[in-house]
Amino acid sequence: MALPSSSRFTWIAVAALFLFGGLESVVCFKYFSEQRWTAGIALLAAALLGWAFHRAVGNLAQEPVNTGPGPSPLAAGSDLAESLKSKISDLDAVRANLASREKMHLEWVAYLSHDLATPLARMLRRVETIQYDAAMNPDEKEETLELVHRDITELAEIVGSISQLAILESGIERCFKDMPLKPLLESTFEDFQYEASSRGIELDLQVPDDIGSVRMEKSLVKRAVENLLSNAIRFTPEGGLVTVSARRSEQTVDIVVEDTGTGVPVQELERVFNFAFKGEGHIRISKVGSLGLGLAMVRKVAEIHSGKVSANNVEPNGARFVVSLPTTS
Missing domain, CATH: 1.10.287.130 (Signal transduction histidine kinase, dimerisation/phosphotransfer (DHp) domain)
Structure with a gap:
């Protein structure tokens, strides 16, 4: 029978001897004092607890150390720090x-x-x-x-x-359909003929027959073109010209409204589509006064269709507004 290791056996033996008071006390239990009995039990319990702890630590020390591939604690801590930085950046x-x-x-x-x-x-x-x-x-x-x-x-x-x-x-669900673009531009163009002629402004429509279709919500695109036309007529003087055209490339269909009006100050070209934008000097915003809703709506319509808008000045005077919509796949 295997005996416990020397250190563990020594402490248990001492506790037993203290408890039983030697070999003769084992035979004569009646001579045990109450104080020695209590102290002996405590010492024996402590010895057993120490032995159990020592055994657990010994087993742990004998476990093989994994030196294979895997994230080290330092690497894991670094990854956590980077993740926290990223989250903080996102929150900011x-x-x-x-x-x-x-x-x-x-x-x-x-x-x-x-x-x-x-x-x-x-x-x-x-x-x-x-x-x-x-x-x-x-x-x-x-x-x-x-x-x-x-x-x-x-x-x-x-x-x-x-x-x-x-x-x-509001982000409500939209109903997109492949719709021919030319009839939409023609009907919108006709809607503004009277207003333009009453102001002494000429309207010109230049849309090729093969412009094709665009996946769109027709009412929204029509409203965007209406806003651009109204804006152009408003800022074009008597005797001026407003041109509506369209061109198709491999990836986009561009709707272009160009006028011979006052143009847009260069510092305002990037902001003219902003919601509630007020320009300086020769402001050019929308048909509803200085609220800046008309052109903001044009940009929103383009975004809903995964498109974009742009504005630039033309020589010798005037402005060009472009709505670019993705082509039908």
Whole structure:
């Protein structure tokens, strides 16, 4: 029979001798004192606990060490640090984006308050003039009522544009279909013939017959072209020209609206499609005044179709706006 190792056996033997008081005490249990019995049990328990701990540590020490391939603790710690840095960077980006959107929304509320208040204030003054100015003749009243009607139309356009932009931002599911582009551009072009001619502006349509189809939601693309045409006519002087054209490449179909108007200041070309953008100098924003909704809607429509928009000036004067949509696969 194998005996325990010397150190473990020694402690257990000492505990047993202390407990039983020697060999003679084993025979004469009646002579054990209560104090020696209690102390002996405690010492024996401690010895057994120490032996068990020593055995566990010994087994652990004899376990083979894995020196094969695998991430070391330092490498794992480095990976964790990099992961945390990446997460912190992502959170910072989200925070910056939220702050930017919050600022944009606050600015938009300020613009909205101003641009709604302006026609409302004009309407109030004109209605009060009609109501309280007894000296107004019928022709003056009719002229003032026409101005009130114009203010109401402007308000309706602002509210309608806000509603449509909110729908675009909602992210609702869209119904895309392969639609021929030329008929859409032709019908939109015809819708603006009267407005252009009444301002002394010539409209020109240049769309090849083989322009083909685009996968799109027709009503959205039509509204984007309407906004571009309205914007071009608004900023083109009498005797000017507005051209609507389209061209197809391997990857995109470009819808182009070009005018001979005031152009866009170079420093504003990158921002002119921004939501609630107010330009400086010769501002060119949308048919709904200074809210900047019209061109913002054009960009949103392009994004919904996985496309993009751009603006640049043309020589000797004027601006060119381009909506690029992916070709039908």
